[in-house]
Amino acid sequence: MKRLFSLSIQIFILITLLSNGIFAQKPENGVYFSSLQLIENTPVLTQEKIVVRNNNFSSYKNWFKSDSLYFINSSYQKTSLDKDSIFAIVDQNIVFINTNQTLHKVNELGYLTYFIESYPIVNTAYSPVAVDVKKELSPRILDLKSNKIVDYSANNLLQLLKEYDNELYLSYKALDSNKKRKQLLYSYLEKYNAKHPLPIFRL
Secondary structure, three states, X not given: OHHHXXXXXXXXXXXXXXXXXXXXXXXXXXXXXXXXXXXXXXXXXXXXXXXXHXXXXXXXXXXXXXXXXXXXXXXXXXXXXXXXXXXXXXXXXXXXXXXOOEEEEEEEOOOEEEEEEEEEEEEEOOEEEEEEEEEEEEEEEEEOOOOEEEEOOHHHHHHHHHHHOHHHHHHHHXXXXXXXXXXXXXXXXXXXXXXXXXXXXXX
């Protein structure tokens, strides 16, 4: 019981520090090709390697939206880049995950990352123009260790905790109902990330 109480206090302190931006580092702006690069906070492409029209760089997000992407390679040659090769982009220290050539803002960054996958919805068959206001929203959990994306659900989090943290798994499993697990889903996601912080969030 004392050990569980001590762990709860430690997790509370870590979550408080994280939410108040106490940690020294932030996600580095740039383009990431893998989850490992994001974990290590080492973007492959930064602004000086990005090629934009008239050298008018405004943001990584705007560059990503271009029909064709280009960068300067190690031989100083202009090279095209497939959007599907991009794992994530960090713009103004905000992380965006790339799925299906669409960027999705990360709400909780950690080994278990929470984000909402969203795509513009086409109005009708006679008006095939996507409207940004209307979007299909699908909450997801991205496991940075395995690089797998699963639906944001109590059962999926339970399975992830079972794999990575037996103590939190038993605590979450012991909740008296699935309704309670759904209510505390985000809380346990935060607890896991606070207990197992990414390198950039470690004191």
